[in-house]
Amino acid sequence: LAKTTQPISMDSYEGQEVNITCSHNNIATNDYITWYQQFPSQGPRFIIQGYKTKVTNEVASLFIPADRKSSTLSLPRVSLSDTAVYYCLVGERGQGGYNKLIFGAGTRLAVHP
Amino acid sequence: DVKVTQSSRYLVKRTGEKVFLECVQDMDHENMFWYRQDPGLGLRLIYFSYDVKMKEKGDIPEGYSVSREKKERFSLILESASTNQTSMYLCASQTAGTSGYNEQFFGPGTRLTVL
Numbered sequence: 001l002a003k004t005t006q007p008i009s010m011d012s013y014e015g016q017e018v019n020i021t022c023s024h025n026n027i028a029t030n031d032y033i034t035w036y037q038q039f040p041s042q043g044p045r046f047i048i049q050g051y052k053t054k055v056t057n058e059v060a061s062l063f064i065p066a067d068r069k070s071s072t073l074s075l076p077r078v079s080l081s082d083t084a085v086y087y088c089l090v091g092e093r094g095q096g097g098y099n100k101l102i103f104g105a106g107t108r109l110a111v112h113p
Numbered sequence: 114d115v116k117v118t119q120s121s122r123y124l125v126k127r128t129g130e131k132v133f134l135e136c137v138q139d140m141d142h143e144n145m146f147w148y149r150q151d152p153g154l155g156l157r158l159i160y161f162s163y164d165v166k167m168k169e170k171g172d173i174p175e176g177y178s179v180s181r182e183k184k185e186r187f188s189l190i191l192e193s194a195s196t197n198q199t200s201m202y203l204c205a206s207q208t209a210g211t212s213g214y215n216e217q218f219f220g221p222g223t224r225l226t227v228l
Contacts, residue, residue: 034216043117043203043219044156087155101217103148103156 004088009108018075020107022088025069033064033071036087038106044087048073075109083111116140117206117220125226132191134223136204143209145187146217147171147179149200156203162187163209194227201225 006022024033032051036044048055050062050071061074075082085106120135138145144163148156148171158171160179168179176198180188187206191198201224205217 034214036216041222043205043222044217045219046214046216049214049216101158105153105155 003102004090004104006086006088006104006107008105009110011110011112012078013112014079015077018078018082018109018111020073020075020086020088020109021070022073023070024088024090027068027090028092030092031090032092033062033068034089034091034101035060035062035073036089036103038085038087040084044103047086078109078111080111080113082109084109117204117218119202119204119220119223121223122221123224123226125228126191126194127228128195130191130194130227132194132225132227134189134191134202134204134225136187136189136206136220137185138187138206138218139185140206140208140218141184142206142218143184144207144217145181146205146207147177147187147189148203148205149173149198150203150222151200159189194225196227199225199227 004022004024012018034049035047037047038044048060048062052064055062063072085108087103087106089101117138126132146161147159150156157173159177162168162181165184178190201222203222204220207217
């Protein structure tokens, strides 16, 4: 399983765009890149997933360069409620069995007024 | 919406007690997981199950066992609780299908304290 590296913490202010970069140098051909968000005292929740180029949903955008050795989660115009831990994970989708996810320590994002 | 529920949000037990943590999901998911989360260590996989009565060890199974008698329910058992098992325990479920995101849906967690 590809190991991921992301910053331990980041600070931002309300209304700013936040970009969190994750490196995954050993990503395999069949691996997808997935981001989860975790608020205090809650379980993680899925934010976005991609394989290459750019993916956008109502919450975030995910930018993946051609070599796929890194990815960037972009949160537009953050608010105080975006304060959370963000996890970058790399792995295969389930194939009739399971897809084992390895959660690192994540990036602790603090949004300030 | 997928709902994953865990039997307790907070639990306090004594060393040596047998502890049961229950998890129920309502989306007919094949796969279920138990993690523990400790500060600075992220989530670590204890056990997972991909079908009724099937189980596989995760990264840190020592001191734990699991039971999956029904598809919707996955139980984590601490045979003899120890203080180093004080942690946040998270259950998750996931479809085994190959389409879609295959994301894991997590419960709210159980914060277990072993005295």
